[in-house]
Each structure stands twice: as C-alpha cells, then as structure tokens.
Amino acid sequence: MKNSDILKVENVKKEFKNNLVLKGIDAEVKPGQVIALIGPSGAGKSTFLRCLNMLGKPTSGAVYFDGQDLMKLKDKQLDSLRTKMGMVFQSFNLFNNMTVLDNVKVAPIKVKKMADAKATEIAHQLLKQVGLDNKATVYPSSLSGGQAQRVAIARALAMHPEVMLFDEPTSALDPEKVGEVLSVMQDLAQQGMTMLVVTHEMDFAKNVANQIWFMDDGQIVEKNEPEAFFNHPKTDRAKDFLSKVI
Amino acid sequence: MKGKVVKLLMVFIMTFSIFTGFMNKNTYTQVNASASDSYLSNIKKKGTIVMGTAPDYPPYEFTKNEGGQAKILGADIELAKQIAKNMGVKLKIKSMSFDSLLVALQTGKVDMVIAGLTKTPERAKSVDFTIPYYNGGQSLLVNSNDNSIKSYKDLNNQSVGVQTGSTQYNLVKQQVKNASLKGMESVNDLVLALKTNKVKAVAVESATGEAYASNTPGIKAIDAKFNTAKAQNVVAFHKGATSLVNAANKTIKAANASQEFEKKFIPEASKQMGTSAKKQKISVWQQMYNYKDYFIKGTEYTILISIIGTILGLLLGILLALMRLSKNKLFHAIAVAYIEFIRGTPLMVQIMFVYFGLGTIVNVPALTSGIIAVFINSGAYVAEIIRSGIESIDDGQSEAARSLGFSSHQTMQIVVLPQAIKNILPALGNEFVSLIKESSIVSIIGVTDLIYQLRIVQADTYQGVVPIFIVMVIYFILTFGISRLLGLLEGRLKHEE
Ligand SMILES: Nc1ncnc2c1ncn2[C@@H]1O[C@H](COP(=O)(O)OP(=O)(O)O)[C@@H](O)[C@H]1O
Ligand SMILES: [Mg+2]
Numbered sequence: 001m002k003n004s005d006i007l008k009v010e011n012v013k014k015e016f017k018n019n020l021v022l023k024g025i026d027a028e029v030k031p032g033q034v035i036a037l038i039g040p041s042g043a044g045k046s047t048f049l050r051c052l053n054m055l056g057k058p059t060s061g062a063v064y065f066d067g068q069d070l071m072k073l074k075d076k077q078l079d080s081l082r083t084k085m086g087m088v089f090q091s092f093n094l095f096n097n098m099t100v101l102d103n104v105k106v107a108p109i110k111v112k113k114m115a116d117a118k119a120t121e122i123a124h125q126l127l128k129q130v131g132l133d134n135k136a137t138v139y140p141s142s143l144s145g146g147q148a149q150r151v152a153i154a155r156a157l158a159m160h161p162e163v164m165l166f167d168e169p170t171s172a173l174d175p176e177k178v179g180e181v182l183s184v185m186q187d188l189a190q191q192g193m194t195m196l197v198v199t200h201e202m203d204f205a206k207n208v209a210n211q212i213w214f215m216d217d218g219q220i221v222e223k224n225e226p227e228a229f230f231n232h233p234k235t236d237r238a239k240d241f242l243s244k245v246i
Numbered sequence: 247m248k249g250k251v252v253k254l255l256m257v258f259i260m261t262f263s264i265f266t267g268f269m270n271k272n273t274y275t276q277v278n279a280s281a282s283d284s285y286l287s288n289i290k291k292k293g294t295i296v297m298g299t300a301p302d303y304p305p306y307e308f309t310k311n312e313g314g315q316a317k318i319l320g321a322d323i324e325l326a327k328q329i330a331k332n333m334g335v336k337l338k339i340k341s342m343s344f345d346s347l348l349v350a351l352q353t354g355k356v357d358m359v360i361a362g363l364t365k366t367p368e369r370a371k372s373v374d375f376t377i378p379y380y381n382g383g384q385s386l387l388v389n390s391n392d393n394s395i396k397s398y399k400d401l402n403n404q405s406v407g408v409q410t411g412s413t414q415y416n417l418v419k420q421q422v423k424n425a426s427l428k429g430m431e432s433v434n435d436l437v438l439a440l441k442t443n444k445v446k447a448v449a450v451e452s453a454t455g456e457a458y459a460s461n462t463p464g465i466k467a468i469d470a471k472f473n474t475a476k477a478q479n480v481v482a483f484h485k486g487a488t489s490l491v492n493a494a495n496k497t498i499k500a501a502n503a504s505q506e507f508e509k510k511f512i513p514e515a516s517k518q519m520g521t522s523a524k525k526q527k528i529s530v531w532q533q534m535y536n537y538k539d540y541f542i543k544g545t546e547y548t549i550l551i552s553i554i555g556t557i558l559g560l561l562l563g564i565l566l567a568l569m570r571l572s573k574n575k576l577f578h579a580i581a582v583a584y585i586e587f588i589r590g591t592p593l594m595v596q597i598m599f600v601y602f603g604l605g606t607i608v609n610v611p612a613l614t615s616g617i618i619a620v621f622i623n624s625g626a627y628v629a630e631i632i633r634s635g636i637e638s639i640d641d642g643q644s645e646a647a648r649s650l651g652f653s654s655h656q657t658m659q660i661v662v663l664p665q666a667i668k669n670i671l672p673a674l675g676n677e678f679v680s681l682i683k684e685s686s687i688v689s690i691i692g693v694t695d696l697i698y699q700l701r702i703v704q705a706d707t708y709q710g711v712v713p714i715f716i717v718m719v720i721y722f723i724l725t726f727g728i729s730r731l732l733g734l735l736e737g738r739l740k741h742e743e
Contacts, residue, residue, distance in 0.1 A: 055648060092642075094646075095646070097661070
C-alpha cells in the first residue's frame with residue numbers, strides 16, 4: 001500500500017452557473033510528495049484545491065482519498081474526511097472570537113472529542129514548532145500576518161492530517177514576513193508531510209517541491225520535475241507564463 | 247429569478263386564502279345566527295352586554311379621575327346602564343377610537359355602540375340602529391375673539407376641523423364650499439388645532455361643543471346652522487340583531503317619554519365633567535401632578551408591551567432567521583414571505599388586523615392583541631437583524647471551520663454565532679428602543695399605554711399641550727435611559743475581548 005496514491009483525481013469538472021471552471025482534471029498524489037500548483041490567476045487553482053477536500057463539490061468526475069470515492073460520501077462522512085486534510089488559506093481565517101491557543105485546540109476538542117488537557121498540550125507543542133507559543137493567550141487581531149499564518153498552520157496540524165492543502169499562503173503577507181511562513185512549510189515538507197501548495201513563490205516551488213503542476217484555463221497543462229519545468233518547460237503556455245513571472 | 251418570485255407569490259396566496267377562508271366561514275355562521283336571531287338570548291346567557299364607546303366626547307362619554315381610577319362617565323353611559331338593566335344583564339364598557347367602533351361591532355368585539363353616534367344611511371348599511379334617543383344640534387367651536395364666523399356659511403374656503411368618521415365631517419363636506427377638512431380622531435386634538443390657528447373652526451355636536459367651550463379658555467361655541475334635520479343620536483347593534491334593537495327601543499321609548507336624556511342624563515353628566523385648572527384655581531403642573539397615576543400606569547403598559555414584544559419577537563426572529571438561512575426551500579420561502587410581508591405593511595394595520603381580523607376567529611383581548619401584533623412585527627425585523635449579523639461574518643471563518651471537520655451546525659455554534667452576536671446585540675437594543683416608541687400605536691385598539699393615558703388626561707383636564715409634553719419627556723427618558731444602559735453593556739462586552 002505504501003507507494004499507492006493518497007489522492008487520485010479522475011476527469012474532475014466544476015461548473016459555476018454555466019461557467020466551466022475546471023475542464024476535466026486527472027492527477028494523482030503519492031504520500032510524501034510536495035506539489036507546487038502554479039499558474040495565472042483565474043486558472044482554477046483554488047477551485048481545484050477545494051474539490052480535493054470537498055469544500056466545493058466537483059460537478060462531475062471522481063476524487064479518491066486513500067482509495068475511498070469521496071463523491072459517494074454523505075455530509076457527515078465528509079466532515080470526518082476533512083479532518084484528514086488540513087487547509088491553509090490566503091487570508092489566514094483564524095477564528096476571531098478565540099485566543100491563539102483556542103484556535104489551535106478547538107477542533108481536536110470539538111471534532112475529535114479529545115480531552116482538554118491533551119489538546120492543550122498538543123497545541124502548545126505545535127505553537128512552539130511554529131515559534132509562537134509566547135502568543136498563546138492573545139487574540140488573532142493583535143498578530144502580524146506572518147504570525148497569523150503560522151498559527152493557522154499549527155491549527156491545521158493539530159488534527160494530524162495526512163495531507164496539507166495550502167492556497168497561496170504567503171500572498172497576503174508583507175514581503176519581509178514571507179520567509180518565516182515558507183520556512184515553517186519547508187520544515188513540514190522535510191518531515192515528510194504530503195503537501196499541495198498553490199503559490200507564486202517560484203523559489204519555493206523550485207527548491208522545496210518535488211513536482212510542479214502548471215494550471216491554465218481549468219486544466220493542468222503540464223506536470224513536471226521542478227528542474228525540468230523551470231529550465232525546459234514542455235508547453236508553450238508554461239513558457240509564456242514563466243517569461244512573465246521570472 | 248422569476249421562478250422564485252412565483253413561488254413566493256404562491257406561498258402568499260395560500261396563507262392568505264387559508265385566513266380568508268376562516269373568516270368567510272365565520273361571518274357565514276354569524277349571518278345564520280342572525281336569521282334565527284339569538285342575539286338577545288345569547289347576551290342574557292352571558293349575563294353581560296359589552297358596550298363600545300370613545301370616551302373623549304363630553305358630556306356623552308368621557309373619563310374621569312376618581313380616586314386614582316379612570317372611570318368612564320357620561321349621559322350615554324347612563325342610557326347604556328338602563329338598557330342593560332332592562333335586559334337584566336351587567337354592563338361592560340370597552341373604549342377605543344371612534345373610527346374603530348363600528349368595526350368592533352361588526353367583528354363581535356362589542357355588542358352595542360353608544361358614542362354620540364348619529365344615524366346616517368351609510369352607517370345603516372353595515373349596522374342596525376335603534377330609534378333616536380336624543381336630537382342634538384350642531385355647533386361650531388371658534389376662538390373667542392373671532393367674530394367673523396356666525397354660521398357654517400362663513401367657513402367657505404377656510405379650514406375646518408372635524409372628527410374623522412363623524413356626521414359633522416359629512417355636513418362640512420357637503421355644505422361648506424371649498425372647505426379644507428382637517429380630520430382628527432379626538433376632539434381634544436381638534437380644539438388644540440383651533441387654539442393654535444391650524445383650523446378656523448371645529449364642527450361638533452352641540453352638547454360636546456358647550457362642554458369644551460365652558461372648560462377651555464379662549465374658545466366659544468356657536469350654532470352651526472347647518473342645513474339639516476336635527477341629528478339623531480342612536481344606539482348601534484350588529485346587523486340583524488333585531489331582538490337587541492327591540493329591547494333597547496323599549497328602554498329608549500320610556501326615556502324619551504320623560505325626556506330623561508336631556509333633562510337628567512346630560513345635566514348630571516355635565517356636573518361630573520372634569521374641569522379646567524383655571525376653574526379649579528390650581529396651576530397646570532399641580533393639575534398634572536394629580537394625574538400622575540395615569541402617566542405611571544401608561545408607562546408601565548408601554549414598557550410591558552415593549553419588553554414582552556421584544557422577547558417574543560426575539561424568539562420568533564431567531565426561528566425566522568434559521569428558516570431563512572436553512573437549505574430547506576419551503577422554510578426559506580415561508581420565512582422570506584413572512585419577513586417581506588410584515589416589513590412591507592404598517593404596524594398600525596397589523597394591530598387592527600390582529601384585533602379585528604383574527605378577533606373574528608378567536609376572541610383576543612386588546613392588550614394581548616397589541617402584544618401579539620407587536621411581536622409579530624418585531625419578529626420580522628429581529629430576523630433581519632440576526633441574518634445580517636450572521637452574514638456580516640466573513641465566509642473565510644466558516645470555510646476554515648469546515649476544513650477542520652466542523653459540521654455546519656458546529657460551525658454556526660462555535661465560530662459564526664459568537665462573532666455575529668456582537669453585531670446583533672446592539673441592533674437588538676435599538677430594536678427594543680424603537681419598539682417603545684412604535685408600540686404607541688396600540689392605543690388605537692384601546693390598550694392603556696402612554697398615548698391612551700395621554701388622551702384621557704387631555705380630555706379630562708382640557709389641557710391640550712402640557713400632557714403631550716409630559717408624555718414626550720417620559721418617552722425620551724425611557725429611550726435615552728435604555729440606550730445608555732445598553733451602551734454600557736456593549737462597552738463591557740467589548741472590554742472582555
Ligand atoms: N463560488 C464561485 N462562483 C462563481 N464563480 C467562481 C466561484 N469561485 C471561483 N469562480 C470562478 O472560477 C474561476 C477560477 O477561480 P479560482 O479557482 O479562484 O482561480 P485561481 O485560484 O486559479 O486564481 C474564476 O473565473 C472565478 O471567477
Ligand atoms: Mg486562488
């Protein structure tokens with residue numbers, strides 16, 4: 001089982017009111033892979049990511065997670081499926097009504113029914129890991145963007161997910177705060193976490209990812225090794241895109 | 247889009263037809279009952295006859311402060327007592343605005359109406375009348391120093407005050423050329439309009455005119471000399487209640503034979519009438535102080551209605567908001583239809599609908615009707631407050647919660663509502679404050695709130711402006727005080743963050 005796909009996507013299409021946003025996507029992710037999803041804005045990257053954990057259900061096609069067909073699951077089963085896929089958003093989305101510590105421990109307690117003491121211990125440990133245990137008692141409104149995003153990562157990790165989905169985690173940050181978030185992500189990748197990262201940070205894609213998926217106009221146009229993708233892109237569209245961003 | 251509108255309309259029509267279906271059935275049974283005419287026997291069975299009147303029409307009917315109690319007195323009341331006595335039943339008096347009286351009779355809220363009411367062919371279409379018990383003349387109230395007006399003929403092109411729905415209204419309309427009619431509900435307001443030169447004259451029935459003229463400094467009553475037969479004051483009963491009309495006619499015939507109404511009832515009533523501060527030789531404020539219990543009682547009712555209205559409105563509002571946000575299309579449609587309908591109609595109409603409309607199905611007392619209407623109304627507004635409070639929370643908050651495995655229920659409860667509540671609470675406070683003000687409209691169905699008490703004090707003391715001022719100050723203290731209090735609470739909530 002070890003080398004089988006953790007995620008597998010077959011001919012996934014997504015339509016919003018007669019607007020076909022995903023036009024049939026096939027892809028698979030192996031455990032431990034770090035995949036960088038890049039492409040122009042409006043290509044459908046966020047929509048695709050949201051199809052993976054069923055925050056937005058595909059219009060047609062199939063998504064398999066650990067061999068399980070997610071399209072066939074009921075709402076309640078989907079709730080518990082999502083605990084296995086952590087998600088980090090461009091706008092952090094920390095719960096404004098809770099302290100940093102509560103943000104991290106609330107899901108283990110409410111969803112996994114973990115004891116408060118155990119959840120608190122895990123939360124402190126994760127906050128240490130992202131370098132923010134000293135902020136445990138403050139509310140999100142007093143954090144900088146970089147700090148908020150690191151807390152958001154700790155919050156997702158608290159559920160012990162098998163896969164982490166990142167949707168432009170550094171796009172809303174001041175340039176000098178980007179590094180602290182990327183380094184937390186790099187650590188995570190080194191620990192063997194399976195990751196899908198939508199990003200415009202080409203250095204991160206080059207150095208940390210082991211696969212690049214280039215998306216344009218609702219399709220994955222090119223899948224390639226980072227080295228090859230950045231030096232000899234196979235498709236004209238990727239060439240065109242790279243010439244603009246680099 | 248179109249489909250949605252059509253669906254909404256369907257829900258509307260269905261709800262409405264259920265309602266009207268009920269009501270039709272009800273009137274139908276009433277018509278049946280009248281054919282066999284069991285009205286009199288029903289009242290004898292009940293042991294009481296309920297009389298409707300608008301007690302701001304001295305000397306026919308007015309309220310008087312007797313030992314802190316507001317008592318309804320007057321010549322009409324004396325007549326009513328005799329009618330009740332001869333039927334062998336007790337008399338119960340319900341007071342409301344003059345305009346509402348005949349509707350109350352038609353909808354069975356009252357059994358008879360005696361209110362200085364005169365017989366007109368239009369009114370005879372909807373209710374049945376007794377023989378006249380009094381033939382009153384018509385007067386004009388004018389300012390004492392105004393000698394330009396000798397009769398209705400001098401009112402051409404002038405503005406004239408009349409009670410809405412009254413005989414005088416029609417007389418002025420038909421006989422005075424180009425008069426601009428200022429219709430108001432109470433004679434007090436009309437007298438006030440006269441004194442402040444908003445109208446040139448007020449047309450009223452003679453006995454009432456004399457009463458006001460003798461108690462209000464600066465105005466006098468003159469004969470209107472309308473081109474009409476003398477107005478005939480009559481008692482009104484439900485259409486078809488012939489047995490009651492006959493019973494009352496017997497009493498009236500006997501009274502007419504001895505001219506009891508003009509020789510006994512009116513003079514006695516005139517003696518009991520409240521008198522102005524000037525006549526009592528006390529200051530206006532002293533006089534107002536004597537009526538403090540009225541203002542206190544009115545304030546209590548106003549607060550009671552607002553508090554219960556807000557609490558029930560909150561519960562209803564939560565329910566409606568949940569329905570509106572729910573995925574169930576039927577619930578959603580019902581909630582939307584309800585909210586839009588209630589917000590699209592005036593509270594006043596809703597109050598009348600609850601009291602008179604629903605009143606034909608089940609008998610609801612005025613206070614309860616008032617509270618029901620207020621909370622039905624407030625529920626719609628609260629629902630919108632809650633909905634917009636919830637929708638003001640960024641979608642990212644619930645997305646993040648869902649991505650961690652929270653169910654939609656948990657997301658609402660743990661993440662969205664605790665944040666929304668901070669927007670909702672201040673808005674709810676505002677709603678409570680505005681209910682205090684808006685609930686003033688319940689006085690039209692006779693709920694004894696501040697406005698109602700204001701009317702009584704005005705009628706009783708012949709003071710037009712001062713009671714209004716006092717009530718205004720009371721409303722302001724209430725709303726300002728409560729706003730401040732809520733502001734403090736809000737501050738504390740923010741502090742906890
Ligand atoms: N909820 C939605 N309703 C309608 N259209 C949407 C919605 N979400 C995304 N889209 C559309 O789908 C397309 C792809 O959007 P998105 O997945 O956000 O692109 P990306 O993340 O690559 O920038 C855009 O044209 C966007 O307008
Ligand atoms: Mg995006």
